[in-house]
Amino acid sequence: MPIVVKGLSFAYGKGTPFEKKALDNISLTINDGEFVGIMGHTGSGKSTFIQHLNGLVKVQEGEVEVNGIKLTSAKRPKPDYKKLRATVGMVFQYPEYQLFDDTVIKDVSFGPKNMGYKREEAEEMARRALRLVGLDPDEVGEKAPFELSGGQKRRAAIAGVIVMKPQILVLDEPTAGLDPYGKEQILNLILRLKKECSPTVIVISHDMDEITRYASRLIVFGEGKVAFDMPMEQLFEHGRELEELGLETPTAVRLAAALKARGIDLGGGIVNMDTFTAAVLKKFAEKGAPVKEFSGIDWFGERAEGGGQGAAAPAQEAADDNGAADIFGEGL
Amino acid sequence: MRDVAFGQYYPVSSPVHRLDPRLKIIFTVLYIVTMFFVASYFGYALVLIFLLSVCGVAHVPPKAMFKSIKGVIILLMITAVLNLFFYAGETSVEWTWWIFTVSPEAIDFALKMMFRLILLIMGTTILTFTTGTSELTDAIESLFKPLNLIKIPVRDIALIMSIALRFIPGLIEETDKIMMAQKARGADMESGNVFKRIKAMLPVIIPVFVSAFRKADELADALDARCYQASPKRTKMKKMSFAWRDLVAFLIFAAFVTIIFLDKYLWGGLDKYIVEAFNALIG
Numbered sequence: 224m225p226i227v228v229k230g231l232s233f234a235y236g237k238g239t240p241f242e243k244k245a246l247d248n249i250s251l252t253i254n255d256g257e258f259v260g261i262m263g264h265t266g267s268g269k270s271t272f273i274q275h276l277n278g279l280v281k282v283q284e285g286e287v288e289v290n291g292i293k294l295t296s297a298k299r300p301k302p303d304y305k306k307l308r309a310t311v312g313m314v315f316q317y318p319e320y321q322l323f324d325d326t327v328i329k330d331v332s333f334g335p336k337n338m339g340y341k342r343e344e345a346e347e348m349a350r351r352a353l354r355l356v357g358l359d360p361d362e363v364g365e366k367a368p369f370e371l372s373g374g375q376k377r378r379a380a381i382a383g384v385i386v387m388k389p390q391i392l393v394l395d396e397p398t399a400g401l402d403p404y405g406k407e408q409i410l411n412l413i414l415r416l417k418k419e420c421s422p423t424v425i426v427i428s429h430d431m432d433e434i435t436r437y438a439s440r441l442i443v444f445g446e447g448k449v450a451f452d453m454p455m456e457q458l459f460e461h462g463r464e465l466e467e468l469g470l471e472t473p474t475a476v477r478l479a480a481a482l483k484a485r486g487i488d489l490g491g492g493i494v495n496m497d498t499f500t501a502a503v504l505k506k507f508a509e510k511g512a513p514v515k516e517f518s519g520i521d522w523f524g525e526r527a528e529g530g531g532q533g534a535a536a537p538a539q540e541a542a543d544d545n546g547a548a549d550i551f552g553e554g555l
Numbered sequence: 556m557r558d559v560a561f562g563q564y565y566p567v568s569s570p571v572h573r574l575d576p577r578l579k580i581i582f583t584v585l586y587i588v589t590m591f592f593v594a595s596y597f598g599y600a601l602v603l604i605f606l607l608s609v610c611g612v613a614h615v616p617p618k619a620m621f622k623s624i625k626g627v628i629i630l631l632m633i634t635a636v637l638n639l640f641f642y643a644g645e646t647s648v649e650w651t652w653w654i655f656t657v658s659p660e661a662i663d664f665a666l667k668m669m670f671r672l673i674l675l676i677m678g679t680t681i682l683t684f685t686t687g688t689s690e691l692t693d694a695i696e697s698l699f700k701p702l703n704l705i706k707i708p709v710r711d712i713a714l715i716m717s718i719a720l721r722f723i724p725g726l727i728e729e730t731d732k733i734m735m736a737q738k739a740r741g742a743d744m745e746s747g748n749v750f751k752r753i754k755a756m757l758p759v760i761i762p763v764f765v766s767a768f769r770k771a772d773e774l775a776d777a778l779d780a781r782c783y784q785a786s787p788k789r790t791k792m793k794k795m796s797f798a799w800r801d802l803v804a805f806l807i808f809a810a811f812v813t814i815i816f817l818d819k820y821l822w823g824g825l826d827k828y829i830v831e832a833f834n835a836l837i838g
C-alpha cells in the first residue's frame with residue numbers, strides 16, 4: 224500500500240514569536256517498491272516531512288496515509304502508532320548517537336522488545352538484522368556499542384531499525400560525515416536492504432551525484448514546498464531553478480552539457496555517471512573503437528572480488544581499488 | 556520538549572528589553588523581597604496589574620507569563636492544600652468535617668500564599684523573557700565584580716555560567732531528536748506509571764548524557780586550541796551603561812514598592828476599607 228500525502232502543512236512553535244513554517248501544502252504519493260530520493264537545501268523541510276510518515280510530529284493541517292493508517296489533525300480515532308512504527312523504519316541523521324544499551328545485541332533488540340516480542344525471539348531477530356547489515360553478531364554482539372568503529376556503529380544503529388523488517392525504510396542523510404568509501408558501503412547496504420527486507424526506500428540526501436546513482440525518483444523540496452517531482456531526466460533540464468534552490472545538477476549532466484556545447488551530443492537519458500559512461504562508450508562504438516561491455520562503474524573494485532551487493536563486510540573491507548573504473552577496453 | 560516556556564527569552568524589541576540588565580536583576584531581587592511584604596488582596600491585585608503593565612510595555616503576551624506557572628502547578632496545589640489544613644494561627648470559626656478542619660483564616664492564608672508563589676514565579680520569568688542569556692551573565696559578572704577583591708574568580712564563574720546556559724538549547728534539541736529516534740523504534744514514553752516512565756526515559760537520557768560529555772570535550776578542546784583563558788582582563792563587545800529609560804524604570808519601580816509598603820505599614824491593608832465600603836454599599 225502506498226504513502227499518500229494530501230495538503231500537508233506544518234509550522235514549528237505555532238502561535239509564538241518563534242513560529243516557523245516548515246511545510247507548506249505538500250501533496251504526493253509514493254508507491255510500493257519505489258526508491259525515492261528527497262533533495263533540498265538545509266531547512267527546506269525534508270526532515271520535518273519524513274517525521275510525519277512515522278507519526279513523530281502531529282499533523283497540523285492536511286492528511287498522511289501510510290499503508291492504510293490515516294494520520295490527521297483530529298484526535299480521534301487514535302491511529303495505531305505501534306503498527307505504524309513497525310511499518311515505517313526511520314533511520315535518523317547520525318543514528319549512532321541513539322545507541323544506549325550496554326551491548327549491541329540488547330540495543331538492536333530494543334525495537335522488537337517494545338513491540339512485545341520475548342527476549343530470545345527479539346535477540347534472534349537482532350542477530351539476523353546484524354548479519355543483514357554486514358556485522359557478525361558473534362563478534363560484535365556482546366560488545367558495548369561504544370567499542371565499535373564509526374562505520375560499525377552506524378551499521379549497528381541501522382540494524383536497530385530494520386530489525387522489525389519495516390516495509391518502508393526512511394533514511395535521513397545516511398551518509399553524512401562518512402568518507403567516500405564509507406558512503407559507498409552504506410549506499411550498497413541500503414540497496415541490499417531494499418532487496419531483502421524493505422521494498423520501499425526513501426532517502427534524504429544532499430549529494431546529487433550520490434542519489435542519482437540509486438534512486439528511481441527524485442522529489443525536490445524548496446521552502447517547505449515540493450518544488451519538483453518529475454522524472455529525473457526532465458528534472459535536470461531545470462538546472463537554473465535547481466541552482467536557485469541551492470542544488471547542483473549531477474556532474475554527469477553538467478559534463479554532458481559541456482560536451483554538447485562542444486558539438487558532441489550524447490543524447491538523452493543521462494542522469495548519473497553510469498548512464499553518462501554508457502552513452503560515451505556508445506559514441507565510441509559508433510566511431511568503430513573497440514569497447515568492452517559495460518554494466519556500471521565499479522567505483523571501489525568490489526565486483527571484481529566476486530562479492531557484489533550480497534557480500535559480507537570483511538570481503539568489502541579487504542578490497543582495494545585494483546581494477547576500479549576499468550571501463551575502457553584494453554584497446555584504448 | 557520545546558514547549559518549555561519557563562525562562563525562555565522572548566525575542567522582541569521593547570523598552571524593557573533594552574533596560575540595563577544589571578538594573579533588571581536588581582529589580583527582580585527587590586521584587587522578590589517586596590513580595591514578602593504584600594499584606595492584602597489589594598496588594599496582590601496591585602502586583603498583578605504591575606506585572607501585566609510590564610508585559611504590555613515589554614510586548615510579551617501575558618499568556619506566556621501565565622504559562623510559566625504550568626510547570627509548577629502541582630507544587631502550588633500541594634502547598635495550598637497543606638496551608639489550608641495545617642493552618643496553626645488563631646481562628647474565629649472552625650468548620651470540621653471528618654479529620655479536616657477549615658477556618659476563614661486558613662482559607663485567607665492559603666489563598667495569599669498561593670498568590671504570592673504565583674506572582675513570584677511570574678515576576679521572575681519577566682526577567683528571563685526580556686533578557687538574553689549572554690546579557691544575564693555579563694550583568695551578573697558586572698554585579699559581582701567586587702567579589703574579585705576577596706579572590707573569588709568571578710570571570711571564570713561567569714564563563715562557566717554562560718557556557719552552561721548556551722548548552723541548554725542544544726541539549727533540548729538533542730533530547731528531542733533522540734526521543735524521536737527511540738519512539739520510531741517503538742519506545743513508549745507516554746503511558747504507564749511514574750516508575751515505568753522513568754525507566755522508559757533511559758534510552759533517551761543515556762545518549763543525551765554521552766552527547767553532552769562529547770560536546771563539552773569538543774568545546775574544551777576548541778577553547779584550548781585558541782589558548783582561551785577566562786582570567787585575563789578583557790573588554791566587552793557590548794558595554795553596559797545607564798540611560799534615561801533606566802532612571803524612568805527606577806522611579807516607576809520605586810513607586811510600586813512604596814505603595815506596597817504603605818499598604819502594609821500605614822494603611823494596614825486596604826482590604827478592610829474595601830470590605831467596609833462594600834458592606835456600606837449593600838446596606
Ligand SMILES: Nc1ncnc2c1ncn2[C@@H]1O[C@H](COP(=O)(O)OP(=O)(O)O)[C@@H](O)[C@H]1O
Nearest residue numbers: 235243245263264265266267268269270271272
Ligand atoms: N524542532 C524544531 N523547532 C523549531 N524549528 C525547527 C525545528 N526543526 C526544524 N525547524 C525549522 O523548520 C525548518 C525545516 O527544517 P527541517 O525539516 O529540519 O529541514 P531539512 O531537514 O530540510 O534541513 C527549518 O527552517 C528549521 O529551522
Ligand SMILES: [Mg+2]
Nearest residue numbers: 269270271395
Ligand atoms: Mg534535516
